Amino acid sequence: MSAPDPNRLPPVARPSHYDLELVPDLDAATFTGVEAVTVELLDDLDDLVLHALDLAVTEAWLERDDQRVDATVTYDTAAETATLHLAQTAAAGTWTLHAAFTGELNDKLVGFYRSTFVDDAGATRTLACTQFESTHARRAFPCWDEPAAKATFAVRLVVPDDLLAVSNGAEIASEPLADGRRRVTFATTMVMSTYLVAFVVGPLEASEPIDVDGVPLRVIAPVGKADLTPFALEAGAFSLRFLADWYAIPYPGDKLDLVAIPDFSFGAMENLGCVTFRETALLVDRDRATQAELQRIADVVAHEIAHMWFGDLVTMNWWNGIWLNEAFATFMEMLTTDAFRPEWQRWVDFGLARSAAFDTDSLSTTRPIEYEVRSAADAEGMFDVLTYEKGASVVRMLQQYLGEDRFQAGIRHYLTTHAHGNTETTDLWDAIEAATGEPVRQTMDSWIFRPGHPLISVTAAEDRRTITVRQSPFAFHADPAAGAAAPDPRPRSVPVVLRTGTGDGTTVHRILLEEAEATVALDAPFDWLVGNHEGNGFYRVERSDDGLAEVAARAATQLSPLERYGLVEDQWGLLLADRVEVGRLLALLRHLATEDDLSVWQRMVGVLGGVERVAGDDQREALAAWTRALVAPALRALGPAPTPEESERTTALRATLTEALARIGRDDEQLALARERFAALADDPAAVDADMADAVVRIVAGRADEATWEELRRRASAARTPQDRLRHQGALADTDDVELVGRFCALVLTDEVRTQDGLFLLRRAFGNRVATATVWRFIVEHWDELTARFPSASVPRLLEGIRTIGDPVLAAEVAAFLDQHPVPQGATVVSQHRERMWVTVALAARVPGQLAAALA
Ligand SMILES: [Zn+2]
Numbered sequence: 010m011s012a013p014d015p016n017r018l019p020p021v022a023r024p025s026h027y028d029l030e031l032v033p034d035l036d037a038a039t040f041t042g043v044e045a046v047t048v049e050l051l052d053d054l055d056d057l058v059l060h061a062l063d064l065a066v067t068e069a070w071l072e073r074d075d076q077r078v079d080a081t082v083t084y085d086t087a088a089e090t091a092t093l094h095l096a097q098t099a100a101a102g103t104w105t106l107h108a109a110f111t112g113e114l115n116d117k118l119v120g121f122y123r124s125t126f127v128d129d130a131g132a133t134r135t136l137a138c139t140q141f142e143s144t145h146a147r148r149a150f151p152c153w154d155e156p157a158a159k160a161t162f163a164v165r166l167v168v169p170d171d172l173l174a175v176s177n178g179a180e181i182a183s184e185p186l187a188d189g190r191r192r193v194t195f196a197t198t199m200v201m202s203t204y205l206v207a208f209v210v211g212p213l214e215a216s217e218p219i220d221v222d223g224v225p226l227r228v229i230a231p232v233g234k235a236d237l238t239p240f241a242l243e244a245g246a247f248s249l250r251f252l253a254d255w256y257a258i259p260y261p262g263d264k265l266d267l268v269a270i271p272d273f274s275f276g277a278m279e280n281l282g283c284v285t286f287r288e289t290a291l292l293v294d295r296d297r298a299t300q301a302e303l304q305r306i307a308d309v310v311a312h313e314i315a316h317m318w319f320g321d322l323v324t325m326n327w328w329n330g331i332w333l334n335e336a337f338a339t340f341m342e343m344l345t346t347d348a349f350r351p352e353w354q355r356w357v358d359f360g361l362a363r364s365a366a367f368d369t370d371s372l373s374t375t376r377p378i379e380y381e382v383r384s385a386a387d388a389e390g391m392f393d394v395l396t397y398e399k400g401a402s403v404v405r406m407l408q409q410y411l412g413e414d415r416f417q418a419g420i421r422h423y424l425t426t427h428a429h430g431n432t433e434t435t436d437l438w439d440a441i442e443a444a445t446g447e448p449v450r451q452t453m454d455s456w457i458f459r460p461g462h463p464l465i466s467v468t469a470a471e472d473r474r475t476i477t478v479r480q481s482p483f484a485f486h487a488d489p490a491a492g493a494a495a496p497d498p499r500p501r502s503v504p505v506v507l508r509t510g511t512g513d514g515t516t517v518h519r520i521l522l523e524e525a526e527a528t529v530a531l532d533a534p535f536d537w538l539v540g541n542h543e544g545n546g547f548y549r550v551e552r553s554d555d556g557l558a559e560v561a562a563r564a565a566t567q568l569s570p571l572e573r574y575g576l577v578e579d580q581w582g583l584l585l586a587d588r589v590e591v592g593r594l595l596a597l598l599r600h601l602a603t604e605d606d607l608s609v610w611q612r613m614v615g616v617l618g619g620v621e622r623v624a625g626d627d628q629r630e631a632l633a634a635w636t637r638a639l640v641a642p643a644l645r646a647l648g649p650a651p652t653p654e655e656s657e658r659t660t661a662l663r664a665t666l667t668e669a670l671a672r673i674g675r676d677d678e679q680l681a682l683a684r685e686r687f688a689a690l691a692d693d694p695a696a697v698d699a700d701m702a703d704a705v706v707r708i709v710a711g712r713a714d715e716a717t718w719e720e721l722r723r724r725a726s727a728a729r730t731p732q733d734r735l736r737h738q739g740a741l742a743d744t745d746d747v748e749l750v751g752r753f754c755a756l757v758l759t760d761e762v763r764t765q766d767g768l769f770l771l772r773r774a775f776g777n778r779v780a781t782a783t784v785w786r787f788i789v790e791h792w793d794e795l796t797a798r799f800p801s802a803s804v805p806r807l808l809e810g811i812r813t814i815g816d817p818v819l820a821a822e823v824a825a826f827l828d829q830h831p832v833p834q835g836a837t838v839v840s841q842h843r844e845r846m847w848v849t850v851a852l853a854a855r856v857p858g859q860l861a862a863a864l865a
Pocket residue numbers: 279312313316334335338
């Protein structure tokens with residue numbers, strides 16, 4: 010016997026089926042519901058406890074055969090439960106629990122909530138929809154709201170006749186009622202967790218279903234937006250077919266709807282058969298969208314459909330498993346999008362996601378990927394860069410180390426073995442071990458349960474026939490005010506893959522480095538060496554000056570894009586760790602001047618922007634000139650405008666270089682050209698390609714006067730697509746006019762900005778060096794209002810902005826304020842933002858001195 014766990018329901022009842030009828034009143038923002046739940050009592054009970062929050066249970070009783078046991082109800086708001094006090098003892102066995110209840114359609118973007126939008130005629134329309142993960146089903150109906158309490162669900166919705174209603178199962182009946190409403194009945198689902206239940210009711214229109222190997226697939230959008238659905242439909246059909254084939258298991262639902270919701274706090278949610286999305290992640294005008302915007306939709310659609318098997322069919326036993334659910338779906342999203350559009354080079358672009366993971370995982374406040382989760386609230390902190398980006402990077406490292414076929418065989422074995430069940434993380438490693446015979450569990454444990462990642466130092470012997478590989482924990486150097494802890498020095502199990510080159514070709518060397526140091530003996534001397542073959546290892550590489558120069562000189566001819574990307578990423582990390590000076594980073598960038606890959610350039614431009622932020626004011630012009638000398642020839646080499654033969658990534662690269670030249674290079678000619686293009690776009694949205702149009706908006710916004718700023722605002726309000734709205738609204742944050750920054754901040758608190766977007770927009774303004782102090786003062790003055798108005802999950806995202814603060818005085822103010830105003834829903838994430846801020850402070854203290862020599 011052990012003490013009952015206060016975070017879990019008493020293990021005395023097992024639901025197996027819910028019969029649910031919900032009646033939303035969109036105008037009054039309320040709903041009523043009735044349910045009949047088949048439940049097995051494992052013991053004789055006087056009380057029955059289940060989850061319910063912000064619900065009034067008006068009536069409840071247990072029934073079997075001709076026996077009825079009435080109940081009175083009390084609530085425990087802190088535990089988010091209702092207790093049914095039974096009028097007499099109910100004997101162990103199977104019963105039906107009947108309950109009637111009422112609730113509010115809230116504005117918090119969780120549970121059963123309301124969302125509004127303005128239709129083409131200018132009228133405000135209302136819809137009701139759900140977001141239940143992690144623990145919000147309890148806000149819509151009384152239930153056993155834990156992932157292991159799987160059951161089948163038969164849903165009915167009573168709705169006004171002119172509204173569309175969808176849920177997880179296919180619609181199987183629609184019955185008109187006398188009062189102008191109708192009762193829509195949906196097919197019973199497979200057994201699944203409560204967090205995957207969904208219903209959506211509103212003025213929506215559905216695309217004609219397309220048949221994907223027997224599964225009807227639709228995209229559903231607010232009325233008037235049907236023309237923005239074809240791309241998602243194409244991506245959805247591809248993903249559904251690709252994934253069923255890859256998993257070798259048929260799609261587990263009976264239909265699939267992808268539904269765009271105007272107010273949505275996450276990117277999307279993998280409700281079985283009824284996936285909900287933020288509009289920018291589903292609706293798009295494919296002819297006027299950037300490559301990145303289209304890719305985002307393909308990614309998110311693939312990610313959610315990947316969950317239909319990994320997450321929905323096989324589900325984590327408890328919330329500690331969220332990381333695996335998300336890391337794996339993120340990995341599958343890359344794999345699927347890479348197959349959907351090979352020309353997008355999805356795995357190369359994944360380098361950027363890996364950089365984001367490295368950036369947090371180099372802090373002493375980083376966390377292990379998996380940690381003990383007692384309450385569901387503990388798990389809310391798991392929806393972060395370490396779960397998605399580091400988790401997916403580690404899965405990718407494993408896949409590449411084992412080989413793609415063996416890895417796939419392991420996943421198939423896992424899903425088949427545990428279909429319709431619940432699992433622990435170790436079940437996955439065991440399944441892959443069974444399929445491959447490799448010690449997967451032991452290797453993965455050192456990545457999953459240990460925070461951080463190693464620095465791999467690679468040195469060659471004089472005769473160039475022996476390579477010594479050493480590991481040590483990697484950490485950024487923070488200002489002492491951060492109080493950063495020293496990293497754990499014990500070695501870990503690192504799959505290191507090296508590649509050496511000679512005149513005759515290249516050789517790959519794989520070692521599982523388990524000690525602090527190992528040597529690799531070669532048959533013949535090598536000319537050059539890559540420390541992280543194809544960039545798949547989740548580690549950083551340190552080289553001598555000569556070793557780096559040797560490989561950088563051959564970058565264009567011998568290295569893959571991800572390997573070149575890795576050179577830049579590693580040198581940037583080493584700069585932040587205070588292991589190299591900025592001059593070495595700039596020298597590397599000069600070696601890469603003829604680079605032609607989009608992702609590599611994006612990283613080069615990203616680190617240049619990082620250097621520019623911490624440069625001295627008197628150094629900016631010299632740095633701008635240096636940037637122009639680097640970027641202008643690369644831009645010239647691409648030609649002035651897209652050609653019919655060029656790839657979408659080349660078109661995007663032209664826009665990236667143009668923006669770098671105009672903004673970091675402060676090139677007057679490019680600024681003037683952007684202003685011309687911005688004017689032309691007002692009359693003709695096709696005046697330039699979509700990627701260039703996107704860059705033009707940011708270039709113009711960065712130097713906007715009041716009239717231009719108001720024009721951006723007007724274009725945001727008039728935008729027809731979610732991408733266009735966000736593009737213009739976001740650019741308002743980029744202005745270098747402090748007065749306009751203040752106006753931008755105030756705008757975030759008005760109805761002109763959706764609550765789902767507000768804090769993300771404010772965060773963006775932090776990235777604008779001129780705006781940082783103004784934005785911070787605004788946050789301090791409006792803290793209570795901001796935290797009350799916006800979804801609580803987005804507050805830690807807002808504070809991500811402090812990572813770029815390099816001024817020690819402002820940093821101290823920020824730290825003092827956050828001491829007084831803790832953010833309980835994101836304590837770990839906020840502590841990481843704080844430490845990263847002190848890394849920037851330390852960087853800002855040493856770079857100007859180094860830069861003077863580097864630019865001389
Ligand atoms: Zn996901």
